[in-house]
Amino acid sequence: MEIDMTALRMVENEKGISLETLVDAIEEALLKAYHNLPGAISQARIEIDKKTGRVTVMAMDEDEDGNPIGEF
Structure with a gap:
């Protein structure tokens, strides 16, 4: 999934909301939605690439045994 970063930059310029604030809000909303999925991993996190929107x-x-061995 990719976010349209050009659109976010337009919102930043038009509404005066920083890109960082917009990206943080989207990441938080996506994480909340992810946690509503069956089988969601409780300690997951969402990252949005601020250049590509990926x-x-x-x-x-x-x-x-529940010990961390890597990330996916």
Whole structure:
């Protein structure tokens, strides 16, 4: 998924809301929606690339004992 960063920059210029604030709000909303999905990982996070608008969901991968072994 990609966010239209040009549109966000237009909102920033027209409404005076910083790009950082807009991106943070979108990340928070997407994370909240993600957590409503069945099987969602509770410690996941959302990252939006501020240049490309690419959205990534990242979560910790754990072994059988619950120890972190990586991220996906």
